[in-house]
Amino acid sequence: MNKFLNASLLSKGLLAFCALAVTTSVVMAQPAPTSTPLTQEQRQAKHQEMREKFKNMTPEQKAEWKAEKKARFEALPPEKQAEIKARHEQHKSKREAWKNMTPEQR
Numbered sequence: 799m800n801k802f803l804n805a806s807l808l809s810k811g812l813l814a815f816c817a818l819a820v821t822t823s824v825v826m827a828q829p830a831p832t833s834t835p836l837t838q839e840q841r842q843a844k845h846q847e848m849r850e851k852f853k854n855m856t857p858e859q860k861a862e863w864k865a866e867k868k869a870r871f872e873a874l875p876p877e878k879q880a881e882i883k884a885r886h887e888q889h890k891s892k893r894e895a896w897k898n899m900t901p902e903q904r
Contacts, residue, residue, distance in 0.1 A: 836844065855863065871879065896904065 852860070852863075871882070874882070
């Protein structure tokens with residue numbers, strides 16, 4: 799490009815916009831870092847650790863934990879709260895159905 803074209807593009811900000819667009823597209827084209835899913839043993843160990851932590855809490859710590867969870871839930875938008883409640887009800891109904899099954903049905 800000649801000097802006039804560069805100067806006119808720069809004065810209009812188009813050159814800067816093009817440079818920004820190229821930079822942005824390069825950054826956006828890079829895949830996001832993915833975390834590998836946990837194995838079943840890792841999930842079980844994590845859940846066991848959480849159970850142990852909760853079992854070792856004092857009643858005051860449990861009350862504080864419950865209050866924090868409740869505050870976080872109430873801070874969510876109503877549609878998200880409804881979605882979580884629906885998932886919880888679905889889980890409870892599946893769990894109840896499983897409890898009512900005989901060992902042969904499981």
